[in-house]
Amino acid sequence: MDIGFNARSIELDVTKQSTITTAAARIAKEHGHLDLLVNNAGISHAGKPRRTLEEVVEANRASKASIDEVRTVWETNVFGTISVTQTMLPLLRKATAARIVNVSSGLASLSWIADPDTWARKHFDIVYGASKTAMNAVTMAFALELEKENIKVNAVSPGFTATALNNFQGTDSVEVGSREPIRVALETDGPNMTFTGPEGPLQW
């Protein structure tokens, strides 16, 4: 795969610890440290493919979502983030300005979703939306612990972007959706424990 000058890809599945361990070993061998970890892997459901966003959200309402589907999605979005972060930490500790960026979602914001005027309220389900809220809590737990080591841990929402995740029903292009995650990822002397989106700070 051609991904640009001096770039190399490493395949890993965030739900398979052996692949995460292998990836970390390769980074250790080839580079000795890791400056930036972006936890971007995410899935919105684990049911029938090619459904509309509305069909998925309806099937994944709290009262009727399959518990197996909740587990599968949380395995990637929440436990995968924890596993990858823990495994990469020794490499991040060897960097001079280490950063972790967790790609979250506006849906993760309980304060926003609790507001009756929030347009995205109807999209908050127990499978995906709640997993992103859990991911935010995980972000905060790492940020609080790693602050004393000067490792920055932030959560970022790309906004509502047209990708496979939402059946390409998102309203922003991938170029626009990538901007805020990339801005935070490249910030070597930025703040710790922030939650931002394309329009600025978000409430946790």
Ligand SMILES: NC(=O)c1ccc[n+]([C@@H]2O[C@H](COP(=O)([O-])OP(=O)(O)OC[C@H]3O[C@@H](n4cnc5c(N)ncnc54)[C@H](OP(=O)(O)O)[C@@H]3O)[C@@H](O)[C@H]2O)c1
């Ligand atoms: N699109 C939006 O509107 C939106 C809004 C808020 C937040 N987000 C977040 O943005 C992130 C990227 O999503 P996207 O919109 O770009 O959706 P996407 O096009 O479906 O991309 C999801 C990515 O996650 C990877 N992935 C899924 N399961 C994985 C696993 N077990 N191990 C490793 N990689 C895995 C996929 O890899 P493969 O292609 O190899 O399967 C793919 O690269 C997600 O965390 C999502 O929750 C998206």
